[in-house]
Amino acid sequence: MDGILLNAQRQGRISFYLTCRGEEAILMGAASALEVGDPVFAQYREQGVLMWRGFTLEQFTNQCFSNILDLGKGRQMPIHYGSRALNYHTVSSPLGTQLPHAVGAAYRLKLAGEHHVAVCFFGDGSTSTPDFHSALNFAATLNAPVIFLCRNNGYAISTPTSDQFAGDGVISRAPGYGMAGIRVDGNDIFAVHAAVREAKQYALSNNAPVLIEAMTYRQGHHSTSDDSSQYRSVDEVLVTTENHDPLNRLEAFLKKYNLLSEEDVEDMQKQERKDVVKAMEQAERRPPVPMRELFTDVYHEMPLHLQRQQAQLEAHVKKYPEKYA
Amino acid sequence: MLSNFSRHSFVRVGKSSALAKSTRSFAAATQVAVREAINAAIDEEMERDESVFILGEEVAQYQGAYKVTKGLYEKYGDKRVIDTPITEMGFTGLAIGAAYKDLRPIVEFMTMNFSMQAMDQVINSAAKQYYMSAGDLACPIVFRGPNGFSAGTAAQHSQCFGAWYSSVPGLKVVSPYSSEDAKGLMKAAIRDPNPVVVLEHELMYGVSFPMSEEAMSKDFVIPIGQAKIEIAGSDVTLISFSKTVGLCLEAAEALKGEGISAEVINLRSLRPLDRKTIIASAKKTGRVVCVEQGWPQCGICSEIAAILMETDAFNYLDAPMERVTGADVPMPYAVDLENASLPQVEDVLAAVRRTTYRKLAA
Numbered sequence: 001m002d003g004i005l006l007n008a009q010r011q012g013r014i015s016f017y018l019t020c021r022g023e024e025a026i027l028m029g030a031a032s033a034l035e036v037g038d039p040v041f042a043q044y045r046e047q048g049v050l051m052w053r054g055f056t057l058e059q060f061t062n063q064c065f066s067n068i069l070d071l072g073k074g075r076q077m078p079i080h081y082g083s084r085a086l087n088y089h090t091v092s093s094p095l096g097t098q099l100p101h102a103v104g105a106a107y108r109l110k111l112a113g114e115h116h117v118a119v120c121f122f123g124d125g126s127t128s129t130p131d132f133h134s135a136l137n138f139a140a141t142l143n144a145p146v147i148f149l150c151r152n153n154g155y156a157i158s159t160p161t162s163d164q165f166a167g168d169g170v171i172s173r174a175p176g177y178g179m180a181g182i183r184v185d186g187n188d189i190f191a192v193h194a195a196v197r198e199a200k201q202y203a204l205s206n207n208a209p210v211l212i213e214a215m216t217y218r219q220g221h222h223s224t225s226d227d228s229s230q231y232r233s234v235d236e237v238l239v240t241t242e243n244h245d246p247l248n249r250l251e252a253f254l255k256k257y258n259l260l261s262e263e264d265v266e267d268m269q270k271q272e273r274k275d276v277v278k279a280m281e282q283a284e285r286r287p288p289v290p291m292r293e294l295f296t297d298v299y300h301e302m303p304l305h306l307q308r309q310q311a312q313l314e315a316h317v318k319k320y321p322e323k324y325a
Numbered sequence: 326m327l328s329n330f331s332r333h334s335f336v337r338v339g340k341s342s343a344l345a346k347s348t349r350s351f352a353a354a355t356q357v358a359v360r361e362a363i364n365a366a367i368d369e370e371m372e373r374d375e376s377v378f379i380l381g382e383e384v385a386q387y388q389g390a391y392k393v394t395k396g397l398y399e400k401y402g403d404k405r406v407i408d409t410p411i412t413e414m415g416f417t418g419l420a421i422g423a424a425y426k427d428l429r430p431i432v433e434f435m436t437m438n439f440s441m442q443a444m445d446q447v448i449n450s451a452a453k454q455y456y457m458s459a460g461d462l463a464c465p466i467v468f469r470g471p472n473g474f475s476a477g478t479a480a481q482h483s484q485c486f487g488a489w490y491s492s493v494p495g496l497k498v499v500s501p502y503s504s505e506d507a508k509g510l511m512k513a514a515i516r517d518p519n520p521v522v523v524l525e526h527e528l529m530y531g532v533s534f535p536m537s538e539e540a541m542s543k544d545f546v547i548p549i550g551q552a553k554i555e556i557a558g559s560d561v562t563l564i565s566f567s568k569t570v571g572l573c574l575e576a577a578e579a580l581k582g583e584g585i586s587a588e589v590i591n592l593r594s595l596r597p598l599d600r601k602t603i604i605a606s607a608k609k610t611g612r613v614v615c616v617e618q619g620w621p622q623c624g625i626c627s628e629i630a631a632i633l634m635e636t637d638a639f640n641y642l643d644a645p646m647e648r649v650t651g652a653d654v655p656m657p658y659a660v661d662l663e664n665a666s667l668p669q670v671e672d673v674l675a676a677v678r679r680t681t682y683r684k685l686a687a
Binding site: 075076080082083089094097105137138297300305 | 404407409410412414417418419421422424426427446450454457458461463495497518519597
């Protein structure tokens, strides 16, 4: 999906995209250890979690193309997915703001006695934000059952982790906040799964937060607005991908135990490619979001002035349909 | 702007005769301070709805930096009255996360000045989210705290946030003047499913107003978006919100002696603004003076000027609208400088005289 939609952006068919290449093990490993009842507060590179939970290719592509079926009603840039049904909080661009949200949600889960944790994803760069500090401190002092999962992928756009922090990565801060934590090989899907499973159990039995630092590598550019060859060598990317790609590792593992054959892999990839292209082409052809949605959801109840403006706009469009076809 | 009023006599409880005279007398009225009215509103709503809780710095054991949350910690305990570490950004974000999950937090900012530390959360995570998430993420949250000038607290503790917050679609903004306003608007804010900013005023906390039996009841809610005509008049309309409503009432009293009948509008809500009441009054009197404590550029008065220009109120004006605002400077500390930076009764009177007679000098 990532590859095809990335190309779609390059072809000018969508305006923006970002991939989670290289981080699939973190996303699927974590998602598979959680339940839908565990609310997810993502940053923006966690489409794998959403996919695991059941977000369809149609839903992904409808959002990216901002068409009439976009769950987000055309309000946001591509990849800013959200799903109430799948308990995945709508992606918000400012970095780190989702961390205190997750603590608030966890607090509510605890008060309600629900046996669920709030799970918060973020990158290495976001650990420098004030929200990171406030959220971790708060979670620890408030005894909130939240899993803070840091995808340490080596880069925050062009800033390598060596410039991002001087301490020992992100996990070193956990004891500082009085919090449990674990560093895990983020490219090993089983390790991530186990870590998240244990973390959830720990968080619930102790009513305490857990910090997980999953070490990985951002194989793609930061986004389609970035060209990472400006700040890192193509060799670095190639070598790291060759040696540490999580999908390759899983494939090798499954093949070793005869759970998967080369044919299976080819078939799956072929089918997936077909499905993605089909969803994308359908999404592209669908009509755009109706203009009346410009005015809805500003408030719970549409205020009079917006009602009037909506009616005016609709009358205007009706009067000049050829201009708005 | 030299005033015969010393700042102290202006702000002390009960000393201003105009204030006492101007308040409506209701049958069976009890004197209630604004602070107590807010406290009662929060208490009643917390009793009524378990999902309502309050958090902020010093709200629990200290009883509130301005004692507005007095007694709530003892009554509801630490699960619903929460003392937070010093991080506006952190506790605002936390509260928003809880609101996304159907709790109804009341976030206290020790002063609205400190809300600037959390402004990204308030605007980007609360105000805009219902729209951005296409209705998935509601945020039934209240942000409250003292707003605007105090006495000798200078630039970083005296800013008025009415203009900034009321410019944001997705937020509702209210600002009470009297105890009745404070109680009714706070209850409305807490019950509202949208994020609401409640701009209180430190110098009004201790001021008592008579409250009717109706206002004392547990279901007394003032609808957001409705202004109140404190005094009806025919010659000029004075519009304001929060503490400066008192200024307008004083001015109205003084103007009686000059044969000018002033209508005083207490906006109560800044977003939505009660355009209907503003326009109707402007049409009635033909002259408008708008008073606010905040800075002049892009202020509430600017928005009211736009309303008068854009609607048929324009056709009824006999004079251009006048504004009386805070000076275009960061608030200084020294008493004389502070007084000179804030609207005083004289300024309102001068503005009225200009609009009613078109005289350049007061």
